Amino acid sequence: MVTIKDVAKETGVSPSTVSRVIADNPRISPDTKQKVREAMERLGYHTNIHARNLVAKSTKAIGAIMPSSANKALQNPFFPEVLRGIGSVIHERQYSLTLSSGETEQEILEEVQRMVYGSYVDGLILLYSRVEDPVVAFLEERDFPYVMIGKPFARLEEITHVDNDNFMAGKQITNHLIARGHEKIAFIGGSKDLFVTRDRESGYLAALTDADLPHDEDYVIHTEFLKSGGKEAVEQLLSLPIRPTGIVVTDDLMSLGVLSTLEESGVQVPHDISLVSFNNAYLSEITKPALTTVDINIHELGAQSARALIERTIDNKIPPKRIIVPYTIIYRGSVKEQK
Amino acid sequence: MVTIKDVAKETGVSPSTVSRVIADNPRISPDTKQKVREAMERLGYHTNIHARNLVAKSTKAIGAIMPSSANKALQNPFFPEVLRGIGSVIHERQYSLTLSSGETEQEILEEVQRMVYGSYVDGLILLYSRVEDPVVAFLEERDFPYVMIGKPFARLEEITHVDNDNFMAGKQITNHLIARGHEKIAFIGGSKDLFVTRDRESGYLAALTDADLPHDEDYVIHTEFLKSGGKEAVEQLLSLPIRPTGIVVTDDLMSLGVLSTLEESGVQVPHDISLVSFNNAYLSEITKPALTTVDINIHELGAQSARALIERTIDNKIPPKRIIVPYTIIYRGSVKEQK
DNA sequence: ATCTCATATGAAAACGTTACAATAAAATAG
DNA sequence: CTATTTTATTGTAACGTTTTCATATGAGAT
Incomplete structure (x- = not known):
């Protein structure tokens, strides 16, 4: 060496x-x-980070904390994509990226503690957001630099986070349905505990109100992620005396389930029911009618959070901020004019 | 501190x-x-890894190298899942996991060099395998511990790798189709450069030969990952004078494209054409007819590679080995008896 | 009682880097 | 041409561990 x-x-x-x-x-x-x-070039010199870190306090490494795998969300193509986003700025700034590896919540907490106490990293990016997260409590207590992707459950103004304007996105995509003549529009979302769901739902409701459309409680369904949940949701909607003509679904993967259940029941999309979705995962363009969906720019969510975190590791005293990543609506084939 | x-x-x-x-x-x-x-408990002592590493040579960290993002494969749910698998043993052994963040091949190589020279990690897991990989060349030259997920392109006996028996899997899943009465079976695979494709194809051919079925070259199609490719492949198959009654597709995501194109053309699955697939990604159970697919046990691929690597970081002189992770066939609704 | 030997602990050097204080050399001012 | 400032460089002390070698203590063996 x-x-x-x-x-x-x-x-x-x-x-x-x-x-x-x-x-x-x-x-x-x-x-x-x-x-x-x-x-240096000739001899092939490379800095030994361990020696450097021992004296200079910065490790030039940040950690990304994945949600516990109890959470099925992991299957979502969301993760490789955020990681890429984070990776791109990590690389640019010559930082390195450590991934949490715990499976349960307890393990994740231990992992975070090890990272923080052992000074493995300068800061952390939380790739999820949940109620009463002991990880957040720990980081706050230690005043350790971190940012969150999504919306924090508490102390919104005190935690730097990177999110989309899910309210506006929900409103706008619902408006798209309304503009195409739909009046009976349903909403299928994930857990009510998640802010993404809440915000998108508020947007959906706002659009309805603005257009002077009534909102029927039976049209709003919260379901456990996918599969059985998605199926039930659709069955529930179809059994209603007045069926909706349009559905807003908060996740592409979810839409896939909705789509297949709809078809099984002989309902044609978009002929009988129009569908709009969120995330623009790769699969949203290969479903039978390709999905009209909100592209939330996952890569950018990752990149921005990494940038904000690095800034924060340099000076943890800068005031917390909220970064809103713009979304785009991708129009495809799952919506039809309703006469 | x-x-x-x-x-x-x-x-x-x-x-x-x-x-x-x-x-x-x-x-x-x-x-x-x-x-x-x-x-230690009372004072809240935690080892400073940098100090430790400076003197003891082990970092107790390993790196995972993702393929360049030029490769669309990244969208595949495969990655979060392998990472989970790796993470589980990483955590168990109290190691930590660093992720490569390069986007292009050049960046990835630089990243690897930095990791190796700067002694960031004790060993590396390559999450991909390509021809003439400069990363492999570099690691070989430095005699740095690494393992590969998938099948190495050269020096098969010299590189520790973790893989499925893709030949047998391909053969067995094809046999399933044959056992259900199919005789005209097509194959849709990814790039011929990938060993996964080649092995599964060989298995498919072997099954055909064993059953004394002819193999028609027109029935074998290699396509660029998905989307346009999948569409073309299906159109090509449907335009044949004698249409196949069964198709073996080498990836679930690909199957999704195949499925939708098939339906667009008014071909019913499994009524008109039966489909078998590979990987058992989450989406394979939520497609319209749920897919009969080979579960390649992605989690285990990750876990085994991490175990093999850690073993290797402790003693790099142990002979290289090949670890074959068993697969399981998941029978669902995409195959129908052919009379 | 002396000698050997195992057992438990301590002192000190080393790992590769950074950063502060010190110094030498050069440039500028009076 | 000396006094002062500026510029470029060096020596040295940390940083928090591990590890080798030394040492003290007590138990057995003679």
Whole structure:
């Protein structure tokens, strides 16, 4: 292993000078810098981060905390995509990325504690958001830098987070249905405990109100993620005396389930019922009628959170902020004019 | 930050003794161990990995290298799942997991070099396999511990890798179709450059041969991952003078595309054409006819590779090995008896 | 009682880096 | 041409561990 001393010896300067060259300190003459850099290149020098971290406090590493795998959400293509987003800025800034590996909530907490106490990372990105999260409590108590993707459950103004404007997205996509002549519009969302669901639902309701459409409670369904839930939801809607002509579904994967159940029941999409969805996962363009869906820009959610976190690791005193990533509506084939 | 010295002072022993207690050195008396452990607990001591790594050579961290994002495969739910698998053993052994963040091949190589030279990790897991991979060349040259998920392109016997028996799986799933009376069976696979495709195809062909069925070259199609490719493949098959009655598709996501194209063309699955698939991604149970598919046990692929790697980081001289993870066929509704 | 040997502990060096204080050399001012 | 400031460089002390070597204590063996 070639160290700073080897480079120093090679160039005939002191180790401290080499260290300064690495840090690009202005106090070093251009000549020396040049010379040292050549030697580093020639000998194949690479900084040993452990030595560096021991003295300088920064690790130049951040951690990403995944939700516990009890949560089926993991199957969602969301994760590889956020990780890519995070990765892109991580790479650009020459940071490195550590992933949490716990499966249960308890394990995740332990993992986080190990990362924080052992000074593995400078900051953390929480890839989920839940009620009364002990991880958040711990980080707050230690005043450790972190940002959250999605909307925090409490202390909204005190936690830096990156989110979409889910209210507006929900409103706008519902408006799309309304503009196409739909008046009986249902909503199928995930758990009510999740802010994504709540915000999108509020948007949906607002659109209805703005258009002077009544909102029927039977038209709003919350279901456990997918599969059985999605099936039940659809069956419930179809058994109603007056069937909806349009449905807003809060997740593409969910839409897939809705779509298949609808077809099983002989209901044609978009002929009989129009469907709009969220996320623009890859699969949303390969379903039978391709889905009209809200592209929430997952990659950007990741990238922005990484940027915000790095900023925060440099100065944890900057005021917390909320970053809203713009969404785009992707129009495809799941919506039809309703006469 | 509470250090080993603080614990030493608190208990009235020397730092070296504390260090030995941490390492559970048998030379320390049970009494002392007890006492020191209590103090560690009380003061909230946590090992600083950077200090430890500086002297002991192990980082107790491994890296996972994702494929370049040029590769659409990233959208595949495969990744969160392998990462979970890796994570489970990582956690169990108290290791930590670093993720590569490069987007292009060049970036990935740089990333790997940084990880290796900077001694960020003890070993690497390659989550992909490609021809003439500079990353592999680099790792081989440095004799750095690594394992690969999938099948290496060269030096099969020299690289520790974790894979399924894709030949047998391909054969068995094809046999399932044959047993149900199908004789005209087509195959839709990904790029011919990928070993997964090749192996599954060989299995498919072997099944045909064993059953004395002819194999028609027109029935074998290689397509770029999905979407347009999947569509074309299906159209090609349907335009044949004699249509197949069964299709083997090498990936669930691909099957989704095949399924929708088939339906668009008015072909009913499984009534007109039966479909079998691979991977058992979550979506395979929510498609219209749920897919009969090969569960390749992605989680286990990850877990096994992590285990093999950790073993290898401890002793890089152990002979390379190949680990075959068993698959299971999940029978669902996409296959029908052919009379 | 002396000697050997195991057992339990401690002192100190090392790991590769950064950062502060010190110094030497060069440039500028009076 | 000395005094002062500026610029470029160096020596040294940390950072928190592990590890080798040394040492003290007590138990058996002679």
